[in-house]
Amino acid sequence: xxxxxxxxxxxxxxxxxxxxxxxxxxxxxxxxxxxxxxxxxxxxxxxxxxxxxxxxxxxxxxxxxxxxxxxxxxxxxxxxxxxxxxxxxxxxxxxxxxxxxxxxxxxxxxxxxxxxxxxxxxxxxxxxxxxxxxxxxxxxxxxxxxxxxxxxxxxxxxxxxxxxxxxxxxxxxxxxxxxxxxxxxxxxxxxxxxxxxxxxxxxxxxxxxxxxxxxxxxxxxxxxxxxxxxxxxxxxxxxxxxxxxxxxxxxxxxxxxxxxxxxxxxxxxxxxxxxxxxxxxxxxxxxxxxxxxxxxxxxxxxxxxxxxxxxxxxxxxxxxxxxxxxxxxxxxxxxxxxxxxxxxxxxxxxxxxxxxxxxxxxxxxxxxxxxxxxxxxxxxxxxxxxxxxxxxxxxxxxxxxxxxxxxxxxx
Ligand code: FES
Ligand SMILES: [Fe+2]
Numbered sequence: 001x002x003x004x005x006x007x008x009x010x011x012x013x014x015x016x017x018x019x020x021x022x023x024x025x026x027x028x029x030x031x032x033x034x035x036x037x038x039x040x041x042x043x044x045x046x047x048x049x050x051x052x053x054x055x056x057x058x059x060x061x062x063x064x065x066x067x068x069x070x071x072x073x074x075x076x077x078x079x080x081x082x083x084x085x086x087x088x089x090x091x092x093x094x095x096x097x098x099x100x101x102x103x104x105x106x107x108x109x110x111x112x113x114x115x116x117x118x119x120x121x122x123x124x125x126x127x128x129x130x131x132x133x134x135x136x137x138x139x140x141x142x143x144x145x146x147x148x149x150x151x152x153x154x155x156x157x158x159x160x161x162x163x164x165x166x167x168x169x170x171x172x173x174x175x176x177x178x179x180x181x182x183x184x185x186x187x188x189x190x191x192x193x194x195x196x197x198x199x200x201x202x203x204x205x206x207x208x209x210x211x212x213x214x215x216x217x218x219x220x221x222x223x224x225x226x227x228x229x230x231x232x233x234x235x236x237x238x239x240x241x242x243x244x245x246x247x248x249x250x251x252x253x254x255x256x257x258x259x260x261x262x263x264x265x266x267x268x269x270x271x272x273x274x275x276x277x278x279x280x281x282x283x284x285x286x287x288x289x290x291x292x293x294x295x296x297x298x299x300x301x302x303x304x305x306x307x308x309x310x311x312x313x314x315x316x317x318x319x320x321x322x323x324x325x326x327x328x329x330x331x332x333x334x335x336x337x338x339x340x341x342x343x344x345x346x347x348x349x350x351x352x353x354x355x356x357x358x359x360x361x362x363x364x365x366x367x368x369x370x371x372x373x374x375x376x377x378x379x380x381x382x383x384x385x386x387x388x389x390x391x392x393x394x395x396x397x398x399x400x401x402x403x404x405x406x407x408x409x410x411x
Pocket of ligand 2: 220
């Protein structure tokens with residue numbers, strides 16, 4: 001192992017690995033144009049899969065949860081049936097459209113009963129009971145079940161498609177990024193906490209925000225900077241960026257050189273974000289995580305295009321999902337996953353990390369509405385990306401490329 005006290009200075013040259021995406025300023029039209037937003041919904045968002053939860057949330061037959069796909073205004077009901085399968089349905093009662101299940105989560109005795117007129121549906125979505133059925137003119141129950149939603153599972157994550165016939169399978173959608181990150185102990189982090197907030201900005205700005213660390217010394221001087229810059233890295237550069245088709249990974253450098261007293265205590269106890277080397281872990285890091293195998297690695301930002309990312313360390317991870325709502329509005333959801341703490345010290349460390357991370361994210365989000373105003377009013381027509389803002393350049397490239405292909409496809 002290299003000497004942790006003599007960290008290297010990460011260099012320039014990330015963008016040069018991918019000459020196809022260029023180095024010049026990029027046009028900002030895709031960040032505000034309503035026609036482009038409409039195209040993105042068709043060509044990108046309707047063709048993607050969405051992670052809505054984990055299998056551990058519904059371990060037994062009859063367990064369920066409900067959620068929404070905000071970009072599509074779809075209500076979803078997910079349950080486990082008696083054969084152990086995970087099913088997903090439009091949470092829309094087929095009588096007159098109320099939600100079939102109104103609770104956020106729970107366990108049912110095999111039936112979901114609508115609270116409007118009392119129709120019931122079983123764990124496979126079949127219409128099991130119409131109250132006062134005699135009055136329904138011999139309606140055929142068989143065709144009146146809950147409408148199914150395509151659902152699939154990867155590494156314990158439940159994904160759904162917003163359209164009946166997905167553009168590609170989940171495995172195809174996840175691609176190389178899915179293959180390279182499978183095997184991480186996703187299922188060990190069974191405790192989770194979440195929040196969401198609506199932001200008046202284009203969805204891409206919210207994805208961009210944590211996707212570069214060029215801003216770390218300036219935007220996060222008191223939160224992230226003391227640990228992510230440290231001596232050899234005054235500009236907070238990344239260890240690496242890897243582009244994988246539409247997906248990408250940022251690998252983060254960190255030296256815990258100047259922790260505050262409370263951080264020192266928390267890091268000592270935490271199973272959280274900290275420098276680790278493989279020898280200290282009880283599992284093998286998949287090749288897509290800490291891809292450079294650096295001893296100065298702490299966190300990767302694993303992004304599945306278009307808008308799902310994981311900030312992931314050796315012991316915990318956070319999922320970020322951005323939902324486009326309009327050209328200049330989106331919903332940001334964050335869900336932190338940690339292992340059950342074995343003692344009070346670990347819990348303290350986890351809590352400290354979550355609070356630190358929340359503060360960093362709030363700082364990240366603080367610039368977005370101002371940027372959107374500049375875009376909407378035409379005050380900025382080009383973005384100039386630093387070498388270590390490669391992830392943003394890549395996102396711009398991928399979106400532009402997909403929209404061009406979609407236009408050709410449409411003739
Ligand atoms: S809308 Fe559900 S029973 Fe009437
Ligand atoms: Fe940041």
